[in-house]
Amino acid sequence: MGIAPQEYRDRIEKVRGRMVETGLDALLVTDPCNLYYLIGYNAWSFYMPQCLYITADGELEFLAREMDALGAGDTSWLPDEHVHPYPEALVHRPDSHPYEWIAARLRELGITDLPGPTIGMELDEDFLTPRGYLALASALPECTLVDSHELVNWVRAVKSPAELELMRTAGTVTEHVVTTAIDALTSGRRQCDVVAEIQAAQAAGTPQIGGDYPAIVPLMATGKSAGTPHLTWSDKPLVHGETVVLELCGVHRRYHVPCARTVSLGTPGRDLARMADVVGEGIEAALGAVRPGVTAESVEAAWRTVLDRHGLAKASRIGYSIGIGYPPDWGEHTISLRPGDQTVLAEGMTFHLIVGMWMDGWGYDLSEAIGVTADGVERFTHLPQILTVKEA
């Protein structure tokens, strides 16, 4: 199922509404997730400067490297006449920068004639570099450049029925990926051979549902490194007795449903088994607290109550908003399930509720990707919330 033209128009109107509320005369969108959300553009071109220019009522204009701009219509609905290619000669030069060209074209498009003009930019987004920002600021002195503070990301927080359906579809891929991973984990096998099966499952999906690439490669921390969450694999063989912490994802049309699980290769130690029980109890408490009208922090508080009772603590948040993802992160950078986040949950919000416990030299990770329903919670995957023990 694709996204209907009317839904794209609705998304753009919501963005414009927030632009008015926050006093922005124009917005420059650089986050590839937000580009995909607003114009459907989908290519691995984000390592070079590219941006979408949005004003209160003008046409949307996309500015990108020539090599990529000429094929923008392969994925985006934006008409060719609103795609502006900058010359290939500007790629990776010490003496000039694509954002100088982009600034000049924005000037031709009338950016300095806007009232104000105050221009919102995604200043904490990875693919707008300081050099690009400074080049734009220098070339457009009439404009006040301000942080748009994840404006489009916040619009993305509540998913439409079509998006929720994409998430459910991605969840089916996730189940396939995690099941494949657990089946593949065997003492003596090289870690990289296990990951080969995982990545194949991620790309292929199921016979009915094609997979897509996740924003984060398979994370697989083993043995003493299992206390470190963001490690990738090595070519070392898996060792009987060690713990494997997996954080994986199924993706369909850029919608992400992540899942973390822990596998013990052999009988788990008492600490690990006990942790699995506590974390299982904790995640159930957190899931039970999710419904429209409660705050993000109250979900974390339900988890914390369980941890307190067992004399444990976790410094990091227990979840964050998810949906569309591009490398290097599948989080939406808006809502976090943690103390102090008083965002009120609404129907259609979607989260990765992840309760990893990172101890000294070992760890236990467990997660659920969920949607907030009219009266509670919907799980996008249906896998047992347990420490899997593989004796073989």
Next chain:
Amino acid sequence: MGIAPQEYRDRIEKVRGRMVETGLDALLVTDPCNLYYLIGYNAWSFYMPQCLYITADGELEFLAREMDALGAGDTSWLPDEHVHPYPEALVHRPDSHPYEWIAARLRELGITDLPGPTIGMELDEDFLTPRGYLALASALPECTLVDSHELVNWVRAVKSPAELELMRTAGTVTEHVVTTAIDALTSGRRQCDVVAEIQAAQAAGTPQIGGDYPAIVPLMATGKSAGTPHLTWSDKPLVHGETVVLELCGVHRRYHVPCARTVSLGTPGRDLARMADVVGEGIEAALGAVRPGVTAESVEAAWRTVLDRHGLAKASRIGYSIGIGYPPDWGEHTISLRPGDQTVLAEGMTFHLIVGMWMDGWGYDLSEAIGVTADGVERFTHLPQILTVKEA
């Protein structure tokens, strides 16, 4: 083979030498490639602020998110006492930023007591955001923050014998990956099923050599989209008669050897077959021009001479420096093979020589990953430089 402690010391001394030459009192390294190059740190943590602080003669200091800093020693040789974790509560907040904490810690480490101090930062690097840069600038008004202009990347340009050996090893993985891909391409198969085999080959490598994740996922442009270089796959079936343009990579311990090839599913049209001949002649001319002492632009000129003779032109560069890679790009962002780049080639430099011709609705891509030897060129893969025709 790993990197010897002495080689890390040599790398750091070269960086310090360039810092002196360019008047930097300190350098803040944020590019994950450069972190790996200097301290061996290797984790998917670069989506959160992290940086390495280098002064002329002090200890190296690494500042990172708590969740990641505590396990830095799993991959880096840097002693724990020089790793500084910032609190988890600072992740993705509207009201504060990790770089405020980083600035305060750098102040404790004496950054403002340095003579000058002029601080180099990687201002065109993806994982330093404008917001992070502005937070640092605001918190350290005594410091002059300047662009280090890929200082560490330039040190990386000439590879050591150990690095060249890693590239050769990665090349073996690349051959396996490309061979797997060409074998897997069959009319009627879903694109995502072909990519599943490609990604499995990338992760597993060979029985002797473990694979690693590439900085860019498999790029596979098909049919009318074959004129657009940076498209990823879909779940559509491959169609007899269409062209598939592949840009793939083998990776070993973060060292990248990319390879582009084009496959025709059925007898190719005359334009495509003719283009394959011209491009094959052109890449041979370019490869023949590579040796120490010549300029980067002279390699492109050798290619251009062939294109001119056939009445063709290519706007984009025909190659760039390669080595260590992390998403979103495996290029080193230093040397480009194109008019105007007068970098003199030296023994030990390594390039991805890629001569894709992106036409309107079709394309032909071909590449070689190469090293500059004492008297010419070394290829890291040994695959036929042809348009592969698959009749089945």
